[in-house]
Amino acid sequence: MAAADDDSFERDGETLLTVEGVGKRFAGLQALDNVDMTVKRGEIIGLIGPNGAGKTTLFNCISGVFPPTSGTVTLEGEDVSGMPSHKIARAGLARTFQITRPLEELTVAENVMVGAHIHTRRRGEARDIAMESLEFVGLADRADEEAGELTVGAQKRLELARAIATQPSILLLDEIMAGLTPQESKQMLGLFRQLRERGTSLLIIEHDMKAIMNISDYVKVLDQGQGIAFGKPAEVVEDDRVIEAYIGGFDVDA
Numbered sequence: 001m002a003a004a005d006d007d008s009f010e011r012d013g014e015t016l017l018t019v020e021g022v023g024k025r026f027a028g029l030q031a032l033d034n035v036d037m038t039v040k041r042g043e044i045i046g047l048i049g050p051n052g053a054g055k056t057t058l059f060n061c062i063s064g065v066f067p068p069t070s071g072t073v074t075l076e077g078e079d080v081s082g083m084p085s086h087k088i089a090r091a092g093l094a095r096t097f098q099i100t101r102p103l104e105e106l107t108v109a110e111n112v113m114v115g116a117h118i119h120t121r122r123r124g125e126a127r128d129i130a131m132e133s134l135e136f137v138g139l140a141d142r143a144d145e146e147a148g149e150l151t152v153g154a155q156k157r158l159e160l161a162r163a164i165a166t167q168p169s170i171l172l173l174d175e176i177m178a179g180l181t182p183q184e185s186k187q188m189l190g191l192f193r194q195l196r197e198r199g200t201s202l203l204i205i206e207h208d209m210k211a212i213m214n215i216s217d218y219v220k221v222l223d224q225g226q227g228i229a230f231g232k233p234a235e236v237v238e239d240d241r242v243i244e245a246y247i248g249g250f251d252v253d254a
């Protein structure tokens with residue numbers, strides 16, 4: 001069954017994020033071309049596509065790392081296209097990066113307080129928010145250790161805690177499960193589900209196809225900078241354009 005790419009606009013529920021006609025050009029390369037999508041409150045959307053499809057570039061345009069060359073990004077009704085990332089974060093959008101980069105000389109709690117300080121200047125209040133976030137990801141007992149001492153798996157949870165401490169309505173997660181053990185991945189998926197239950201929306205880039213198909217309510221597929229499909233995971237894996245883009249199709253049962 002074909003999953004039409006513009007289905008993205010036709011679901012029930014409150015729309016949190018709207019991406020309309022977004023394009024991004026780097027010198028001679030059209031990295032994104034007229035991409036549309038929406039994310040509703042409390043949805044988990046998987047963003048997939050072959051290497052170089054434009055997934056991270058779309059995250060960068062949405063989160064204000066750089067402005068889109070064309071099109072608009074609207075967050076809770078506010079046009080945030082081209083705004084700097086700290087303003088977009090304050091408006092309710094948080095993201096994690098493909099390469100985790102904790103401030104290694106700071107403690108685990110201090111790293112998360114960096115996120116919390118977006119809403120408060122008070123150190124005590126920021127510490128309280130940070131501790132709640134660390135509790136949530138299961139790192140509260142390591143709050144006073146240096147962040148550089150953490151394993152890769154724990155650093156990923158720290159990254160998540162730092163993003164959550166900004167109290168976002170939507171979280172963009174860029175390969176936060178890369179490098180995790182199967183046990184840690186399972187734990188991470190559990191955290192995603194809990195976030196959804198709290199009403200936080202998640203937009204997730206992940207190469208682990210089984211995980212993404214398992215966790216996502218809907219999946220958006222990019223190929224060579226264009227949206228080629230949007231639909232429920234079971235629909236998307238059967239879509240001819242998607243199978244062609246991935247050559248050979250998916251192995252989600254692996």
Ligand SMILES: Nc1ncnc2c1ncn2[C@@H]1O[C@H](COP(=O)(O)OP(=O)(O)OP(=O)(O)O)[C@@H](O)[C@H]1O
Pocket residue numbers: 026029031049050051052053054055056057058
């Ligand atoms: N800052 C940049 N300057 C120039 N070209 C860039 C820049 N960022 C990304 N690109 C190019 O844009 C295209 C899309 O890259 P992007 O990283 O968004 O893809 P992706 O889907 O996230 O890929 P991957 O799965 O490999 O991470 C690629 O051809 C990439 O080389």
